[in-house]
Amino acid sequence: NAGVTQTPKFRVLKTGQSMTLLCAQDMNHEYMYWYRQDPGMGLRLIHYSVGEGTTAKGEVPDGYNVSRLKKQNFLLGLESAAPSQTSVYFCASSKNGISQPQHFGDGTRLSIL
Amino acid sequence: GQQVMQIPQYQHVQEGEDFTTYCNSSTTLSNIQWYKQRPGGHPVFLIQLVKSGEVKKQKRLTFQFGEAKKNSSLHITATQTTDVGTYFCAGSSGTYKYIFGTGTRLKVLA
Numbered sequence: 314n315a316g317v318t319q320t321p322k323f324r325v326l327k328t329g330q331s332m333t334l335l336c337a338q339d340m341n342h343e344y345m346y347w348y349r350q351d352p353g354m355g356l357r358l359i360h361y362s363v364g365e366g367t368t369a370k371g372e373v374p375d376g377y378n379v380s381r382l383k384k385q386n387f388l389l390g391l392e393s394a395a396p397s398q399t400s401v402y403f404c405a406s407s408k409n410g411i412s413q414p415q416h417f418g419d420g421t422r423l424s425i426l
Numbered sequence: 427g428q429q430v431m432q433i434p435q436y437q438h439v440q441e442g443e444d445f446t447t448y449c450n451s452s453t454t455l456s457n458i459q460w461y462k463q464r465p466g467g468h469p470v471f472l473i474q475l476v477k478s479g480e481v482k483k484q485k486r487l488t489f490q491f492g493e494a495k496k497n498s499s500l501h502i503t504a505t506q507t508t509d510v511g512t513y514f515c516a517g518s519s520g521t522y523k524y525i526f527g528t529g530t531r532l533k534v535l536a
Contacts, residue, residue, distance in 0.1 A: 355514060356526040363522050371523060403468060411518045412457060414471035
């Protein structure tokens with residue numbers, strides 16, 4: 314049971330570089346979420362998706378883009394990385410609707426120099 | 427926009443003491459979830475509350491949802507070292523997304 318898998322686990326980027334974080338779930342969940350976690354600020358929602366081909370903005374979407382071309386995958390892109398995007402990124406999925414638990418991946422620790 | 431605050435931010439307790447964390451929303455919630463995150467780990471779902479005034483128990487953990495559905499609490503009786511971690515509430519106002527609280531970090535001293 315893989316659940317929610319995030320790749321990579323760690324990454325160091327230089328300011329201005331781009332990269333894509335991949336989230337894959339094998340539970341056939343409809344909803345997927347990207348959060349960032351910074352010390353003392355809890356988890357903040359970046360973008361989310363309620364189904365294949367759909368995406369929507371969360372609390373802190375600026376500087377990020379997402380795509381959900383396949384139901385099982387949710388990609389988070391940083392077009393031009395900035396030091397303020399240094400954070401731990403968590404992906405989560407839930408079956409359907411807001412009344413379902415969110416299942417989280419192990420996170421990606423991203424540092425922007 | 428919707429905000430969810432948690433207090434306290436940190437709590438150190440002696441093993442065997444009780445612990446409570448409080449969650450307050452700026453808006454009325456349709457439901458609230460609680461998660462636990464161990465150091466270095468990812469959030470793990472604990473429970474969901476939906477009804478006004480609802481109380482649920484999981485062994486030594488008691489969860490409450492306020493009558494106005496704007497606040498919630500998690501109480502742990504007789505803490506153990508295995509309870510160490512950060513506890514988050516996450517509220518939804520009926521949309522597809524959840525707003526997480528700032529979390530309460532619990533440290534249990536043996």
